Amino acid sequence: MSATVTFSVDSPQGPKDVSVVYRRGGSGDPLLLLHGIGHHHQAWDPVFGILAADRDVIAVDLPGFGASPALPDGLAYDLAGVVPALGALCQALGIERPHVVGNSLGGLLALEMGREKLVRSVTALSPAGFWTQAERRYAFGTLLAMHRGAKVLPVPAIERLSRSAAGRAALTSTIYARPGRRSPEAVVAETLALRDATGFHETLVAGRAVRFRDDVDSVPVTIAWGTRDRLLLRRQGVRAKHTIPGARLVRLPGCGHVPMNDDPALVARVILDSTS
Structure with a gap:
């Protein structure tokens, strides 16, 4: 069952109300799940029950995606706009520095949350931002x-x-x-x-300038890549490992860009191992 939370986020024009739809279940350490562009929190359904057996799992519809409304005027769909909103979401839900797992766009957001010290660990599945311009x-x-x-x-x-x-x-x-x-x-x-998805085009526009070049040395990082990823090719995982030398790089055999459906048991095991 999904729920909605509304919270305030600072903007240059003053505080703005942001609403996010999410699904929450299980008990244990908090675990925040972030989907990719154009998707919704149901992308995590294949692994949600497995994770909820050991974690307090919160799968969200990012602003402008799924059932979550678009960001209000004054808040951008870039990292500087969305990451503070996710930090405010955690506060509104009463979860302090959760583990965070993200796929694609969600993986990029998770890494930035780690760089900003908003989370206790990061697991990024085929994260965006490690591409060449051609890719x-x-x-x-x-x-x-x-x-x-x-x-x-x-x-x-x-x-x-x-x-x-x-x-x-x-x-x-x-x-x-x-x-x-x-x-x-x-x-x-x-x-x-x-x-x-109301946030689709603005997210793509913001993504044109994104290339993740920063180390994330404040929290444990796991980067996992499907061997059959047709959208963000797996060589980008090697590039991510060079950018974040302390990260653990995991191969997901037979998995595509959204691996949770391709091999739920493997992906859940990687997440649980990375958030223990």
């Missing part, structure tokens, strides 16, 4: 094509495609190595989440 253009072009495709397809067509393995592959094979494992309902929901 970034390829990834952004692919995301834009997915977004446009989701916009163009009528809902009945999306539902019809989701009922077959071939259709689910057509809709989601860019981010999953094993799209046939995703349920029809999940594929429809995430395609609509991509189509309706």
Whole structure:
């Protein structure tokens, strides 16, 4: 069951109210889960129950994605705008310096939260920001094509495609190595989440200037990359390891860009090991 929390974030024009939809469950050390661009907190459903057996798990819809409203005027979708909002979210939920796990855009945000000492550990799954300019253009072009495709397809067509393995592959094979494992309902929901993401374009615009070049030496960092990631190619994981020398680099065999669905047991084990 999802809930909504509203909290205040400082901006140059004064405090702004931000609302975030989240799912929370389990008990233990707090564990914040951040999805990628165009996705929603349900991306974590394949591992949520496993993690909640040992952690207090909070999976959020980032502002402007999923069911969370767009950021108010005066707050940008760059790191300087979103990371303080996530810090304020943690305060509003009563979680002090949680472990944070992020995928893609969420991985970049998680690393920045670690650099700002807002969390106790970082696990980044195929994090954005370790690209060359050519790799970034390829990834952004692919995301834009997915977004446009989701916009163009009528809902009945999306539902019809989701009922077959071939259709689910057509809709989601860019981010999953094993799209046939995703349920029809999940594929429809995430395609609509991509189509309706109010923060999509502004996040891409902000991302054009992003290249993560800073070490994160204040907290333990684990970086994990799927061997079948077709969006952010796995060589970027080696680049991330050079940027953050103290990080543990983990290979996720057979996994795509959003690995939680491709191998839930492996991804959950990596997360639990990294947050122990």
